[in-house]
Amino acid sequence: MYSGKNAIVFGGTSGIGLATVELLCRRGARVTVADTKEPAIPSGSSIQWSRCDVRSPRQVEEAVAVATQDIPLDWLVYSAGIQSYGSVVDTSIEEFDLVQEINVRGAFLAARSSIPKMRNGGAIVLVSSVQALACQNGVAAYATSKGALETLTRAMAVDHAREKIRVNAVLPGTVDTPMVRSSADQFRGEDSLEQVLEQWGASHPLGRIAQPGEVANVVAFLLSDEASFLTGASYRVDGGLLAQLPVRL
Numbered sequence: 001m002y003s004g005k006n007a008i009v010f011g012g013t014s015g016i017g018l019a020t021v022e023l024l025c026r027r028g029a030r031v032t033v034a035d036t037k038e039p040a041i042p043s044g045s046s047i048q049w050s051r052c053d054v055r056s057p058r059q060v061e062e063a064v065a066v067a068t069q070d071i072p073l074d075w076l077v078y079s080a081g082i083q084s085y086g087s088v089v090d091t092s093i094e095e096f097d098l099v100q101e102i103n104v105r106g107a108f109l110a111a112r113s114s115i116p117k118m119r120n121g122g123a124i125v126l127v128s129s130v131q132a133l134a135c136q137n138g139v140a141a142y143a144t145s146k147g148a149l150e151t152l153t154r155a156m157a158v159d160h161a162r163e164k165i166r167v168n169a170v171l172p173g174t175v176d177t178p179m180v181r182s183s184a185d186q187f188r189g190e191d192s193l194e195q196v197l198e199q200w201g202a203s204h205p206l207g208r209i210a211q212p213g214e215v216a217n218v219v220a221f222l223l224s225d226e227a228s229f230l231t232g233a234s235y236r237v238d239g240g241l242l243a244q245l246p247v248r249l
Helices: 015-026 057-067 093-117 140-163 178-187 193-202 212-223
Strands: 006-010 030-035 047-051 075-078 122-127 165-172 234-237
Touching: 006 015, 006 057, 006 093, 015 030, 015 075, 015 212, 030 057, 047 057, 057 093, 075 093, 075 212, 093 122, 093 140, 122 140, 122 212, 140 165, 165 212, 178 193, 212 234
Parallel strands: 006 030, 006 075, 030 047, 075 122, 122 165, 165 234
Antiparallel strands: none
């Protein structure tokens, strides 16, 4: 199911992307990590790295070329992204554009280069966020980008179904990633970072934040043949966050 598959993961050196890379490799896939940072690659690993700034069409194309230099591409995971805080009034035009460029345009570039290499069909998973569906305050640029990924998922699923290419998205809640820890540190005030993460976790019905591997498990499932009739859909991995109302009895 995974053995012999050829995948490329954009943003694969930390958080959900790294957990996905590690899981796919453990299950026998060959993975190209496309990122600005070089991953720690163990000896004899089936991981290779291509330096890639997702804002650069040339570097995205080069990363896909590295991944497909001897075999077609089976899977694409787009996990690159940045967080931004502010309302439309507080957010500068430059910051808004940067968030869209990395979170959305990068996904477009990755798919644009990857889909022609999926000569035997394939699967794509975009890492979105629950903030595509429901927003906290002060995340105008970020939520906009994640909503756009939702629409891009559906558009590509419809456009490429006849090529036997499936496209789905995952929508995580709060996940213990470097990006989330950076945000927690930014807003922790007098609390410790761990206290903030506990508080954020308490807002989820399961009472905690997720670990990256828990999201990676869903990504791997959506890539696999077990999900062969799933396309154009979004899957919340949010510990029940969006299932609840704020009213407490």
